[in-house]
Amino acid sequence: MKFGFIRILILALFFAACSGDAEIIILCTNDMHGSIDNFPKLSAYYKKLKAENPNTFLFSDGDLFSGNPLVDQYPDRGYPIVDIMNRTGYCLSSVGNHEFDYGQEVLNRRIEQADFQFICANIEFGEGSVLKPMEPYRVFNVNGVIMSVLGLLEVGSGGIPSTHPDNVSGLKFESPQKTVGKYSFLAGGSIFVLLSHLGVERDVDIAEKYPDVDIILGGHSHTKIDSGMIKNGVLITQASSKLDYVGETRISVKKGKIVAKTNKLVNLNKLADEDPEIRALVDSYKAADPGNKVIGQTVSRISGKQKLGALMTDALTEILNLDIAFQNSGGVRLSSIPKGDITMNTVYALDPFGNDVVRIIMSYEEIEKFILRNPTILVSGISCTITSNGKKKSVEILDGKGVALDKSRKYAVGMNSYIYSTYKFAHEDAGTAMNVNTADILIKYIENKQTVDYSKVSARIVTVKN
């Protein structure tokens, strides 16, 4: 993000004049992930505080999306939660990693739709980026008290936020630590706030390095910080997730200096008052539940773990361009899908766990050992014949064309995060989250195919005794 010397000079003059008194309240939610049930209570609470103190602000700290089919599968993805946030009175949001989950074009539409502003200081907008540039920070003048708010986004070890890499193509991301240093001139006002979608541990790192920051309104790690933590003089807050809580930060400023800053969590589930207008809006979205939407058809009944597992794993290999995919039979939660229409609810009933897909680069030997150790695993991309001769077992693995796997090659293997975390297997590559949910991949697969036929599919791993 570029900013010029003149802009900093103007801000410096602006900050120099900052000597007012103010009592400021910031309500902040983080990681809502499409949860909309508590908006009527949040709205009533915000409006009550705002009536008592006009210097009350409502912020969001990112990850508005991903986690509720009502929002994620809406025809214009994500529309409902931005609509509800508009009417609740949000004025600012950081950008979370899951804001990219629908792709940059959809995010542009959501930003355009929003009556509140999105800020992020550590995205570098290149020529190939579809996402339109946004402001890195916002400066509020509250009765002569200058409050600067800087937006920060988590950057993972691969140099991008935790979303599918395709979703952030053309964008570059700067280290948040470095970014804070670059914008440290914002501490020249009365209050310097980070709207940080980094996770509490990185927030503590920043607090240790930059004591000029006054307050970090945090997100990403879904941490419930009951009354704020003070680290190196910096107040760090976070309000769990899914709109169960709102963080309430109160700042007292006298003659341009902070004299008190406190935070508490308000449990929205325990509040009684609701805003009837927001209640009606939330109910109207809930009534339009997309779960019954028909996403495709099956030409015949898909019955049994082998056929259903083939459907689930074929979705992974095809949509995510993997060589091989594995599915645990215990994770297949329907006994069959009847002939005819397939709805979203059918997919969520088949695969209700919300597991992420993990991609691991595995050698032939690692794959061979995995299959021999887990002969009931369901697969796509390969077929296997395990020959059992007493205690001695061997396996022949063929690819989708019936050709033996190349023993010198490595293969891109996908599996759900449950298999990764609970099965013991050797793998040199630690693996990477693809930041997509297995059920959502299956929905996309069926939508793309429109018609699926698993009538001729049989077990892809068979065991024969020699």
Added chain:
Amino acid sequence: MKVFVNGQEIILFQGAKVKDAVLSFDKRILREPSMYDISDRYGNQTDLDGALQEGSRLFISKIKNI
């Protein structure tokens, strides 16, 4: 990435969440997660969908019946 649950080292994929660390540590915990308190190194309660980073430390304890 390497994280720690009750001091035990656990190797997880990049982008893993608290749920993945808990499953690796003891999958039985997720059968009744409300029976357990899961907190970070600062003693804050953390959500199963919360993000982890290299070196994160989690502490799990069973909630005593009152």
